[in-house]
Amino acid sequence: MENNMKQHVQQLLEKRDLPDEGLVQLIESEQADAFLFPAANGVRRRIYGDAVYIRGLIEFTNYCKNNCYYCGIRRDNGKAVRYRLRTEEILECCKEGYALGYRTFVLQGGEDPYFTDERICRIVSSIRERYPDCAITLSIGEKPKDSYRAYFQAGANRYLLRHETANEIHYSRLHPAEMLSKNRKRCLYDLKEIGYQVGAGFMVGSPFQTTEHLVEDLRFLQALSPDMVGIGPYLRHQDTPFCPYENGSLERTLRLISILRLMLPHALIPATTALGTIHPEGREMGLKAGANVVMPNLSPVSVRKLYSLYDDKICTGEESAQCRGCLEKRVERAGCRIVTDIGNVRR
Numbered sequence: 001m002e003n004n005m006k007q008h009v010q011q012l013l014e015k016r017d018l019p020d021e022g023l024v025q026l027i028e029s030e031q032a033d034a035f036l037f038p039a040a041n042g043v044r045r046r047i048y049g050d051a052v053y054i055r056g057l058i059e060f061t062n063y064c065k066n067n068c069y070y071c072g073i074r075r076d077n078g079k080a081v082r083y084r085l086r087t088e089e090i091l092e093c094c095k096e097g098y099a100l101g102y103r104t105f106v107l108q109g110g111e112d113p114y115f116t117d118e119r120i121c122r123i124v125s126s127i128r129e130r131y132p133d134c135a136i137t138l139s140i141g142e143k144p145k146d147s148y149r150a151y152f153q154a155g156a157n158r159y160l161l162r163h164e165t166a167n168e169i170h171y172s173r174l175h176p177a178e179m180l181s182k183n184r185k186r187c188l189y190d191l192k193e194i195g196y197q198v199g200a201g202f203m204v205g206s207p208f209q210t211t212e213h214l215v216e217d218l219r220f221l222q223a224l225s226p227d228m229v230g231i232g233p234y235l236r237h238q239d240t241p242f243c244p245y246e247n248g249s250l251e252r253t254l255r256l257i258s259i260l261r262l263m264l265p266h267a268l269i270p271a272t273t274a275l276g277t278i279h280p281e282g283r284e285m286g287l288k289a290g291a292n293v294v295m296p297n298l299s300p301v302s303v304r305k306l307y308s309l310y311d312d313k314i315c316t317g318e319e320s321a322q323c324r325g326c327l328e329k330r331v332e333r334a335g336c337r338i339v340t341d342i343g344n345v346r347r
Helices: 002-015 020-028 030-048 087-099 117-130 145-154 168-174 181-194 211-224 250-263 273-278 282-288 320-333
Strands: 051-054 056-061 104-109 135-139 158-160 197-200 337-339
Touching (some): 002 020, 002 250, 020 030, 020 211, 020 250, 087 117, 087 320, 104 117, 104 158, 117 145, 145 181, 168 181, 181 197, 181 211, 197 211, 250 282, 282 320
Parallel strands (some): 056 104, 104 135, 135 158, 158 197
16 A cells, blocks of 8 residues: 555656546545645755745625535634725825735635625725735636626736536535536636736635545535645634534645645745644644645734634734744745745736
């Protein structure tokens, strides 16, 4: 078995691909770790050196019109305390972040109808006018193609939209009937066509997920060839229908980060907050497994606990400077260093 794992990793390293059966074995086997992690770390260092890119995260609204069964800010969670940041508050987050060295701002929120295309464009153009040397990333869900185009023309140049699961039946078990996997995928291809640098990704260990579903996710990402891939363990929230289900696996998530690094060697892959939530050193482990992005929180401390996608989210009480300083030390412990440029992933 050990020789098989070594051969699978070597083939993945050389060809950036592996038959489905080999991928299943890598995903499921602890014996793969001894070969996967060093190989992925080596690829990351060959392409990016010891650089880890920082993205300033601004969670600007926790209102959402959707009712995803796993999400703490789902529409029907009556216990959620809702908030929206004003444009002036968002710009203040950017001002603080810029002074701390951030050159990418990520505006993330639920699918909030209050933030019309006009409002989003106004916010984006205000940031672009003040910080012309920065990348602006949006993560605000499924929109019509014309909306994506308007945001792009206003100055946004990156967009994050996790596909969550590539399998249509599995997708339907995680979402209400009005949400369709094919629409989520359509959005990702629309974004690519417009010219965005695109990020996709999935949850590891979500309810009803099989290893074969994960292989489908890898195949979808191969076809999409995104600039960024964000994955993290499924983490439950006490006020959702999926509360009874167990959290996803740290080990399997790390394994998949490494596989993705070998399959998509140039991708930007974050060591997510979810990794840090499921294990105290989860983000360091993610970096050692091949990740190369961290996303400190720039949101006002007063709202951080309210953007509760899952239980026990970390870093909700830290000021932005504390958050940056803490992550810098963690990155150094993983043998890397934070860099402040935008990390242009075009190749």
